[in-house]
Amino acid sequence: MLLLPPFPDETLYSRCVRTREVYGMSAEQFFCVFFKNTAHSVHPYLNTSLNILSESTSESAYELLSWQTLIPLYAWALQEFNPELQDLDISAFKLQTICSLLNFAEHHPAILKHCPVCTYHDVKKFGVAYWHRQHQIFGITSCNHHQVRLNHLTRPRLSDIRHHLSQYKKGQVSLSTENDFKFARFTSHLFDDICKSLPDFKNRRSSSLVKTLEQHTHIINDQSILIELYKITKKLDHKEINLFPTQENHNDYWKTLFYRTSTQSPSKYLILLYCLNQLSIK
Numbered sequence: 001m002l003l004l005p006p007f008p009d010e011t012l013y014s015r016c017v018r019t020r021e022v023y024g025m026s027a028e029q030f031f032c033v034f035f036k037n038t039a040h041s042v043h044p045y046l047n048t049s050l051n052i053l054s055e056s057t058s059e060s061a062y063e064l065l066s067w068q069t070l071i072p073l074y075a076w077a078l079q080e081f082n083p084e085l086q087d088l089d090i091s092a093f094k095l096q097t098i099c100s101l102l103n104f105a106e107h108h109p110a111i112l113k114h115c116p117v118c119t120y121h122d123v124k125k126f127g128v129a130y131w132h133r134q135h136q137i138f139g140i141t142s143c144n145h146h147q148v149r150l151n152h153l154t155r156p157r158l159s160d161i162r163h164h165l166s167q168y169k170k171g172q173v174s175l176s177t178e179n180d181f182k183f184a185r186f187t188s189h190l191f192d193d194i195c196k197s198l199p200d201f202k203n204r205r206s207s208s209l210v211k212t213l214e215q216h217t218h219i220i221n222d223q224s225i226l227i228e229l230y231k232i233t234k235k236l237d238h239k240e241i242n243l244f245p246t247q248e249n250h251n252d253y254w255k256t257l258f259y260r261t262s263t264q265s266p267s268k269y270l271i272l273l274y275c276l277n278q279l280s281i282k
């Protein structure tokens with residue numbers, strides 16, 4: 001028995017949900033067949049047991065990790081944990097512990113996001129809606145294809161979601177701001193590049209993120225640039241509390257990222273690179 005093939009930019013989680021629905025399995029039956037373990041669960045974007053699951057797909061476990069999870073984003077930002085994050089046999093506990101280390105704002109509440117316009121087009125083109133990987137990046141509030149706000153579904157569980165189509169019917173369409181749309185598009189392009197260069201940043205020194213930060217460390221001493229960076233962040237949707245800098249802490253916020261003195265959410269690096277890009281500092 002095989003997992004259904006993926007749609008463009010579909011998460012592994014979404015594939016599992018569709019497969020379970022099409023085969024008419026209970027969640028327990030699904031886990032038993034595909035994970036050889038009824039006690040398993042499937043995270044919306046940080047997936048484990050990829051070696052086992054790849055036995056039911058035409059892709060390798062590494063391809064699943066690279067193109068259907070958000071693990072590449074964490075491996076890119078958390079260089080010190082890169083070997084563990086790219087370990088295909090890592091336990092769910094260890095993966096989620098690494099990815100939710102102190103200072104992370106999200107605490108992985110397992111929120112799923114979807115764009116109502118993408119959903120409409122997916123149903124029209126493929127007959128079913130599905131969860132897009134790019135939409136799940138923490139801090140992104142606009143679709144990267146359409147200037148539309150993403151809708152949220154809190155605490156999804158594989159066994160709870162009966163039909164993706166029901167999400168489409170519930171979805172409301174509202175425009176996002178030009179800046180949120182720009183941030184989503186910037187992030188989307190960057191994340192594509194990260195996934196394509198995944199094997200290259202196994203070496204910390206060759207990481208494009210580390211190189212960029214080292215090249216621009218002098219910015220830390222230029223108060224006027226730091227203020228400009230902060231002003232750009234103020235134009236973005238602050239739906240996710242604690243993710244963005246405040247007027248009081250923005251100096252320390254940027255320094256922590258540049259000097260990498262503590263583990264930070266990958267989304268904070270996305271914000272920093274977006275702001276540098278907006279100031280044409282690349």
Ligand SMILES: [Zn+2]
Binds near residue numbers: 119143144146
């Ligand atoms: Zn969309």
